[in-house]
Every structure is written in C-alpha cells, then in structure tokens.
Amino acid sequence: MSVLRAVALAYHGVDDVGGTVPVADDPHRLLTSPEHLRGHVRLLRRLGYRFVPAEAVLGGERPAERVAVLSFDDGFANWVTHALPVLEQERAVASFYVCPGWWEDQHPLVAGPAGRVMAAADVRRLLDAGMGLGSHAWDHPDLRGLDDAELARQLTDSRAAVAEVTGAPCRTVAYPYGLSDPRVQAAAAAAGYELGWGWQPGPWAVFDAPRLPAPPRHGARRLALKLLGVRRFWAP
Ligand SMILES: [Zn+2]
Numbered sequence: 295m296s297v298l299r300a301v302a303l304a305y306h307g308v309d310d311v312g313g314t315v316p317v318a319d320d321p322h323r324l325l326t327s328p329e330h331l332r333g334h335v336r337l338l339r340r341l342g343y344r345f346v347p348a349e350a351v352l353g354g355e356r357p358a359e360r361v362a363v364l365s366f367d368d369g370f371a372n373w374v375t376h377a378l379p380v381l382e383q384e385r386a387v388a389s390f391y392v393c394p395g396w397w398e399d400q401h402p403l404v405a406g407p408a409g410r411v412m413a414a415a416d417v418r419r420l421l422d423a424g425m426g427l428g429s430h431a432w433d434h435p436d437l438r439g440l441d442d443a444e445l446a447r448q449l450t451d452s453r454a455a456v457a458e459v460t461g462a463p464c465r466t467v468a469y470p471y472g473l474s475d476p477r478v479q480a481a482a483a484a485a486g487y488e489l490g491w492g493w494q495p496g497p498w499a500v501f502d503a504p505r506l507p508a509p510p511r512h513g514a515r516r517l518a519l520k521l522l523g524v525r526r527f528w529a530p
Pocket residue numbers: 367368430434470471
C-alpha cells in the first residue's frame with residue numbers, strides 16, 4: 295500500500311474498555327485498549343515506520359525515512375499502567391501531552407477509575423522510560439475563546455510546569471480539542487513552543503501540525519484503512 299512518509303497518531307487514554315472498563319464509562323470513545331494499541335504499533339512497524347518523539351519533526355522537513363509520532367493527550371493515569379507496558383514491550387517511543395491543572399483529578403468525559411488523571415510525580419515513570427512530554431494547556435479550555443492574558447497564562451504556566459517535571463524546555467503543545475486559530479498559534483510561538491498539534495489530518499503547518507486520530511475501538515485493520523484514506527498530511 296502507498297503510505298505516508300510521516301504520520302502522527304493521536305490517542306487519549308489506554309485501558310481495557312469493554313473488558314474491565316465498562317463501555318458506558320467511556321461514552322466519547324477516548325480509551326483505546328492495550329491490545330489495539332499494540333496492533334497499531336505493530337502495523338506501523340510492518341509498514342516500515344520508525345517511532346520518534348515529537349521533537350524529531352519540529353521543522354516539518356520531509357524525513358528521509360518513514361517516521362511515526364505516537365501522541366497521547368489529557369494526562370490519564372492509565373498511561374503508566376496500560377500504555378507504557380505496551381510501548382516498552384514493542385520498543386516504541388511516544389509523546390504525552392498533559393494539563394498540569396488536572397493533576398490527580400477526574401477526566402470530565404471518562405467515568406470511573408479509567409478516567410483518573412495522573413499525579414505530577416507519576417510522569418517520572420514515563421520520562422524514565424524515554425517517553426516525551428508536552429503541554430496540553432493548563433486545564434484544557436478551547437484556547438480560541440480566551441482573552442489575551444488568559445491565553446498566555448494557559449500556554450506559559452503549563453509550559454513551565456512541564457519543564458519543571460522534565461528538567462528541560464517544553465518545546466511542543468497539543469491544543470485542547472486540537473483547536474487553534476492564527477491568534478492562538480502566534481501566542482504559542484510567543485510562549486516559546488516550537489510546534490503546535492491540531493487534531494485532524496491536513497497539510498503540514500508547524501503551529502497547526504496535523505495528527506490522525508487513532509481508531510479507539512479498533513485494531514490494525516481499521517488503522518490501515520484510515521492511513522489509506524489520508525491524502526494530505528505532510529508536505530510532499
Ligand atoms: Zn484533550
């Protein structure tokens with residue numbers, strides 16, 4: 295099959311939805327099962343993709359080989375318990391996007407234990423395993439609706455909080471809901487970010503970088519179909 299040179303997949307939580315997690319706890323389909331995640335990783339590897347952190351694609355240059363960025367949003371505690379084991383077993387790196395204002399809270403759209411948000415200290419488990427960390431704004435507003443001061447605060451405070459945990463500059467942001475506009479993108483650049491992720495496929499733009507939502511309830515076959523359906527993603 296003809297596949298993209300570079301692809302960024304977007305996930306939220308990872309837990310055994312339909313198994314130990316009742317489907318009713320996840321009405322918005324934000325959870326992917328560990329086995330489906332494993333299927334996606336193995337498919338991408340079979341297609342020749344190498345897994346890279348978000349920092350590897352900052353410039354948007356067409357990479358010399360197939361690269362895939364696995365990204366996860368919202369700070370789910372199940373990243374450590376359910377996503378990390380799969381990623382480590384499959385030797386894949388990923389980039390995780392957190393809202394520092396949500397630490398140890400309950401995700402507003404996922405009920406029960408599967409909706410728990412991790413504590414700041416748990417992020418160390420991801421970092422120690424070689425995973426990347428980025429900002430998903432302070433507490434997940436639609437950034438487009440904020441006044442300039444609050445927009446700057448959301449981007450700057452979250453960036454500082456991530457840098458405090460990692461001990462390194464926070465270079466990338468995933469906009470909440472994937473939504474931005476030129477003012478939000480300019481504010482992200484002014485806050486010091488070098489890349490901003492959206493949530494839809496499209497042409498490459500460094501501050502509205504395209505991602506492909508991974509199929510949350512399906513494995514490799516559905517992901518393959520989604521990849522085939524993406525016509526515009528990275529500048530050719
Ligand atoms: Zn989010």
